[in-house]
Amino acid sequence: MAGIELRQISKEFGNTQVLREIEIDIRRGEFLTLVGPSGCGKSTLLRILAGLEQPDRGSVHIDGREVTGVAPAERNLAMVFQSYALYPHLSVAQNMMTPLVLRDLSARERWPLLGPLISRAKRRDIAGQVREVAETLQIDHLLPRKPGQLSGGQRQRVALGRAMVRQPLAFLMDEPLSNLDAALRVHMRAELSQLHRRLGTTFVYVTHDQTEALTMSDRMAVMMEGKILQIGPPDDIYRDPDTLEVARFVGSPRINLLPGEIASGGAVTVLDHALGFALPGPAGPVQIGLRPEHLRPDPGGSIEGCIVHLENLGAEVHLHLAIEGQEEPVIVRLAPEQAQGLMLGTRHAFSVDPGRVLIFGADGMRLRRGAAQPVPARELA
Ligand SMILES: Nc1ncnc2c1ncn2[C@@H]1O[C@H](COP(=O)(O)OP(=O)(O)OP(=O)(O)O)[C@@H](O)[C@H]1O
Ligand SMILES: [Mg+2]
The missing domain is CATH 2.40.50.140 (Nucleic acid-binding proteins)
Known part of the structure; x- marks a missing residue:
């Protein structure tokens, strides 16, 4: 579990100011949602948190340690994207074990091919961890299949599983449900909330869908044009908005x-x-x-x-x-x-x-x- 602080984060792309002095304290174990209309800077902020992008100004801290210049792999955060980014030629089990295998190998060893370099005992250990996570997500029966043989919801669960096997300090999710049909989205919403409660790990979740933000978050940060307009529990944001923009953004109808x-x-x-x-x-x-x-x-x-x-x-x-x-x-x-x-x-x-x-x-x-x-x-x- 990690507490994450974003301090005065600003980012420009060319002449466009994409993030303006973003300031957030994400509590340990919290489910925090970044929500706002398309183009408001949510993904950019998440990528800065992950280390995939560098801020022009400001700093990122995890558990009190500044990580602003630190490489993504050193931050021990797991990112789950909208496109599940599974390896199509590997089975579900192999997809899920890749992060563990990679962690075990030095950069030089990674190339030729992973399998033979790892001891049998280690492999058994990794397979055990993968099975455990697969059972949690109820995808253990899918382990031998290839991603092409799965439904969208199942693929999403495999992508989640691959993130979970690493036992990261926090999960960063960028619109993970937006490729699913409406019914499955509602179902996965409930599953993600339950998973969050069970794991107790910090979740930072990006969506443009205010319903997702209202239904899943401990707190939601409403973003517009690179700024955070308001941050608080969904109930407060809905009932007690600070501005007209926030009041208009949440609520359906x-x-x-x-x-x-x-x-x-x-x-x-x-x-x-x-x-x-x-x-x-x-x-x-x-x-x-x-x-x-x-x-x-x-x-x-x-x-x-x-x-x-x-x-x-x-x-x-x-x-x-x-x-x-x-x-x-x-x-x-x-x-x-x-x-x-x-x-x-x-x-x-x-x-x-x-x-x-x-x-x-x-x-x-x-x-x-x-x-x-x-x-x-x-x-x-
Ligand atoms: N690499 C880049 N180069 C230039 N501009 C970029 C780059 N990445 C993002 N932008 C711009 O920065 C702004 C914020 O983009 P970002 O992807 O963070 O938005 P978002 O809130 O995630 O939107 P969406 O809901 O559509 O995913 C957009 O105007 C986008 O065009
Ligand atoms: Mg985005």
């Missing part, structure tokens, strides 16, 4: 954003309706963020519109509500019982839970209510 206002007395309105609480701070226009699950059918509610689209997902229903003057429909997520009688093409009103409303200033920063107490709407009028 996306968060609804509607125009609002803070009056000079602090009363907050959405679409000119009072929300029933005051917010100290500068008066002016704000954006009101409402998660789809925080809207409820209510004839007296402040959000009113026409249902223009209805998605029934079985366990939940998503309503798309067109509101006058708003380009984007408001999405409401309801249990099927709550959606009864709400028909396509009809008008309905919805109320919001004032305790869940997220408010963002003109600069996109979150305005927090802090210690201010909610004030009944009639007192604000």
